[in-house]
Amino acid sequence: MTRTPAATAPGDVRPATPLDPDAAISVRGLVKRYGGSAAVAGLDLDIRRGEIVALLGPTGAGKTTTVEILEGYRHRDGGDVRVLGVDPATGGRQWKADLGIVLQSGAGASQLTCLELLRAQAAYFPDPRDPAEVLELVGLTEKAGARGRTLSGGQRRRLDVALGIVGRPRLLFLDEPTTGFDPEARRQFWALIRSLRDLGTTMLLTTHYLDEAEELADRVGVIARGRLVEVAVPAELGGRGQAPAVVHWTEDGVRRTAETATPTAFVRELAGRFPGEVPDLAVARPTLEDVYLQMIGDPRQ
Amino acid sequence: MVTATSERALPSVASVCRTRAGVELKEFFRQRESVVFTLMFPVILLLVFGAVLNYDLGSGVSFTQYFMAGVIAAGILGASLQNMAIGIATERSDGTLKGLAGTPMPKSAYFVGKVAQVFVVTVAIVVILLVIGVAFYGIDPPSGTDWLTFAWVAALGSAACTLLGIAVSSLARNGRSASATVTPVALVLQFISGVFFQFSQVPTWLQTVASVFPLKWMAQGLRSVFLPDALAASEPAGTWELGRVALVLGIWCVVGLALCVRTFRWQDRGDG
Numbered sequence: 275m276t277r278t279p280a281a282t283a284p285g286d287v288r289p290a291t292p293l294d295p296d297a298a299i300s301v302r303g304l305v306k307r308y309g310g311s312a313a314v315a316g317l318d319l320d321i322r323r324g325e326i327v328a329l330l331g332p333t334g335a336g337k338t339t340t341v342e343i344l345e346g347y348r349h350r351d352g353g354d355v356r357v358l359g360v361d362p363a364t365g366g367r368q369w370k371a372d373l374g375i376v377l378q379s380g381a382g383a384s385q386l387t388c389l390e391l392l393r394a395q396a397a398y399f400p401d402p403r404d405p406a407e408v409l410e411l412v413g414l415t416e417k418a419g420a421r422g423r424t425l426s427g428g429q430r431r432r433l434d435v436a437l438g439i440v441g442r443p444r445l446l447f448l449d450e451p452t453t454g455f456d457p458e459a460r461r462q463f464w465a466l467i468r469s470l471r472d473l474g475t476t477m478l479l480t481t482h483y484l485d486e487a488e489e490l491a492d493r494v495g496v497i498a499r500g501r502l503v504e505v506a507v508p509a510e511l512g513g514r515g516q517a518p519a520v521v522h523w524t525e526d527g528v529r530r531t532a533e534t535a536t537p538t539a540f541v542r543e544l545a546g547r548f549p550g551e552v553p554d555l556a557v558a559r560p561t562l563e564d565v566y567l568q569m570i571g572d573p574r575q
Numbered sequence: 576m577v578t579a580t581s582e583r584a585l586p587s588v589a590s591v592c593r594t595r596a597g598v599e600l601k602e603f604f605r606q607r608e609s610v611v612f613t614l615m616f617p618v619i620l621l622l623v624f625g626a627v628l629n630y631d632l633g634s635g636v637s638f639t640q641y642f643m644a645g646v647i648a649a650g651i652l653g654a655s656l657q658n659m660a661i662g663i664a665t666e667r668s669d670g671t672l673k674g675l676a677g678t679p680m681p682k683s684a685y686f687v688g689k690v691a692q693v694f695v696v697t698v699a700i701v702v703i704l705l706v707i708g709v710a711f712y713g714i715d716p717p718s719g720t721d722w723l724t725f726a727w728v729a730a731l732g733s734a735a736c737t738l739l740g741i742a743v744s745s746l747a748r749n750g751r752s753a754s755a756t757v758t759p760v761a762l763v764l765q766f767i768s769g770v771f772f773q774f775s776q777v778p779t780w781l782q783t784v785a786s787v788f789p790l791k792w793m794a795q796g797l798r799s800v801f802l803p804d805a806l807a808a809s810e811p812a813g814t815w816e817l818g819r820v821a822l823v824l825g826i827w828c829v830v831g832l833a834l835c836v837r838t839f840r841w842q843d844r845g846d847g
Contacts, residue, residue, distance in 0.1 A: 345677060347842065367585055367679040375677040382669030385605035386598065397594040398680040400583035421605075441678065 291318075293356050298323045298445050298476040299344060305352030306339050306500075313339045315500035316353070323444075326467070326477040327505070328487035331497035332570055337480045338378060338449060340497065344478070345375050345447055358445055371400050374443030374475075378450050380434045384422035388414055388433055391422055392440050399441035411469070412436045413462055427454040435463070439470065446470065448479045452486060464489055484562045494562070498570045512565025524553040588681045595680075595688030603658075603692050613658050613696060617650035618703055624771070625712045632773070634805045639712045641806075643704070644797035645770035648732065650700040652761055652790050655693050655733050659740025660757045663689070665750025668843060676841035686741075693737050701729065714801065721800045724817065728796035731824040735789045738831025745838040764790045769798075775809050782811060789827045796820040 294300040299321040306314040314336040321327045331337045342348045343355065346362040346369075355362055360369045384391055389405055396402035409415050412432040417425065425433060435451055448467075452460045460483075467477065467490050481487055487494045488508045495505035496512075509515055519537035523530050523544060534540040537557050544552055603609050624646070625639045632638055666672050675685060708714035717725050740757075747753030765771060767781045768791035774782065785791040799807070799815035807815050 347673070347677070367681065370677065370679040371583060371585060373677070375674075377670060377673060377677070379670040379673065381674045382666060382671035384671075385602050390598075390601065394594050394598050395678065397586060398591055398678045400585050400679075437674070 293354050294320050295356070295359060296323070297321060297356070298325070298358060299478065300356045301340075301344070301353065302355075303353035304340065304343065304350055304355060306336070306343060306348065307351050312500050314343075314350075317497070317500065317502050319495065319502055319505065321476060321478060323476050324471075324474055325492045326471055326479065326490055327493050327495060328479045328481055328491035329495045329497055330481065330484065330487055330566060335497045335570070336500040337497050341447055341449055341478065341480060345373065346370070371441065372444045374438040374441055374446040376434050376438040376446070376448045376451050378453075378480075380430060381422070381437060387419050387421055388425075388436070389418040391433070392436055395437050396440045401442050403440050403442050405440060408436045408440045411439070411466060428456065428459050431455065432459070432463070435466070439475075443475060445476045445478070448477060450480055450482065452481070452483065460486065484566060488562050496566060496569045503569050508562055511562060512560070512569055514560050514562070514565050517560045517565075520558045522554065522556040522558070529554070585679060588684060591680055591684040592687040592691075595684045596691035599688040599692035600695060602662075603696060609658065609662070613653045614700060614703075617646050617653065617700055618707065620649070621646050621704055621707055621712075625708075629712070632806070634803060636802060636806060637712075638773075639708070640714055640801055641773060641798065642770075643708050643712075643714050644801045645765075645768075645794045647701055647704055647729075648768075648790055648793040648797055649761075649765050649770050650704060651697055651729060651733050651793060652736055652764070654696040654700055655736035656740040656743070657757050657761055658693065658696065659689060659737055660743040660747065661750050661753045663741060663744035664747040664753035667744065667840065668749035672841045673843075689741070690737065693733060697729065697733055717800045724796065725800045728793060728800070728820060728824075731821065731828065732789055732793035732796070735824045735827035735831055738828060738835055739789070742831055742834035742838055745840055764788055767791075769794045773809070775811070786823075789824055792820045792823045796824075 291302070293302055297320045299319065301317060301319040304314050304317040304319075305312060313334075317336070317340060319327075319340075329337050329340070339348065343350050344357050344362055346357075346365050349363060357365070358369065358372055362369075381391075386394065388409060392405035392408055396405050406415075406418070409418050412435055414429065414432055414436065417429060422430070422433065431451065431454055435448070438446060438448070452463050455463060464486070467479075471477065479487070479490065491508060493505050494508050494511050496503045504511060506512075518533040518535050521532050521534060521537060521540055521544070525547075532540065541552070541555070541557065544555075603613075621642070624642050628638045628642065630638050632641060663672075672685075676682075705714070705716060709716055743757060744753060747756060764785065767777050767785040768774070768788065769777065769785070770790070774785075774791070774795070777785065782791075795810065795815065796817060798810075799817060804815075807813065810816070812819075
């Protein structure tokens with residue numbers, strides 16, 4: 275069997291492919307069972323250095339279980355895993371120094387101020403960021419002196435993210451980081467993630483928000499029933515790039531719809547039939563939500 | 576094999592321990608509940624009992640002198656066992672422990688921080704109780720070798736109860752359930768271990784129950800510090816039994832440590 279280089283076919287990892295030693299994360303045949311049922315049932319994944327990958331999937335599909343195995347929190351029942359070249363089951367302090375982890379549950383309520391919490395966290399790492407700069411980065415500068423327990427939900431989540439990045443991680447795990455954010459806070463968070471990407475941080479993000487995945491991720495993976503159904507750039511996921519476009523317009527007072535593989539030619543032809551603007555013209559591709567719902571849709575598939 | 580982790584030098588274990596000690600002290604002294612229940616409760620007990628039950632036990636010894644030993648033992652129990660059980664259960668259920676376990680913090684530093692917290696709080700309780708006892712209730716401060724006895728009984732009892740508290744924290748679902756379980760148990764132990772009453776007045780079968788646990792032995796060891804040796808005759812064995820105090824507290828240290836090693840979890844049950 276020939277080895278498929280991950281760089282040329284990132285979404286097409288076969289179980290027999292060896293682990294990619296240069297990838298930030300490389301997973302083959304990952305299995306995790308709870309009781310009799312498999313929460314993760316043979317999952318393969320490669321994430322290149324510097325890449326942002328978002329994992330989508332319904333609740334209970336195995337997202338958090340997978341991420342927590344990669345973070346070293348849970349033991350796996352089968353398969354091979356390398357995170358920054360190290361098996362998470364044996365990863366020590368030096369390995370953890372290169373990780374940043376933002377857990378779904380977040381950190382607890384503390385009597386320490388935001389700045390004190392960040393200073394303490396920074397003291398565990400070999401080459402931390404300046405805690406004041408990190409507060410600035412997440413927009414909590416004016417809360418520097420506020421105790422952790424007095425923050426609002428969204429502020430506390432930003433503090434969680436600050437605690438995750440203060441150690442200057444090379445790989446950042448973000449498990450549903452924007453849950454509870456208002457739209458403006460989410461936009462600010464997205465800008466923060468982009469600036470971290472520019473600094474070369476690899477990120478694995480799980481989210482329920484499809485627009486967030488589309489906005490941030492270089493590639494999106496869909497997990498359903500404990501397997502990675504597909505991983506691709508957002509515009510190509512589920513064959514979106516090749517799917518026929520749907521053209522809507524109004525003609526003779528009737529709403530018309532047509533599916534076409536060549537929307538440009540179709541619209542050009544359509545424009546010739548009208549003296550001015552084509553009434554109510556719209557051209558649509560399947561949204562990420564359309565293909566996502568299709569991919570996770572039928573549990574018997 | 577590609578070594579992908581960078582070779583940045585980790586901070587020393589000692590420096591992380593200092594950071595954790597600072598965190599633990601701030602967490603304790605800034606939380607009103609812990610300061611009131613752990614630090615002020617023994618002080619209030621001493622003030623109230625000292626005022627109400629200042630009767631004579633014979634040989635010119637007042638109950639307040641007897642109570643001094645008991646309330647210090649109860650204070651140590653609160654600062655170590657109750658404080659650890661409730662505090663760690665809270666940190667486990669709210670995700671603090673899980674967050675720490677995902678950092679390069681050496682795990683030992685967490686426990687060093689807790690020990691520093693117990694040590695400072697215990698010393699604070701002992702100093703406050705002694706000052707009040709000496710100033711208002713005519714307690715003689717320990718002298719000569721009594722200080723030595725005081726130090727080893729307090730240190731050994733505190734160590735045993737800290738380890739037990741860390742072990743007990745794993746049994747509770749969260750901080751509130753830990754408090755609901757540990758607080759009544761501690762109160763019952765205080766009643767049957769010679770803190771609020773003379774141990775000789777406790778029914779024999781309850782004395783036997785109390786003798787299993789560390790509090791009775793801490794209180795007895797501390798009575799040898801605060802009471803004249805003549806009163807040793809009213810102890811069950813007729814002496815202070817300091818050798819047995821050391822033995823029982825030592826055994827609890829070993830048992831507590833074994834339980835900690837076997838049961839300590841950095842995450843909630845069913846969460847990995």
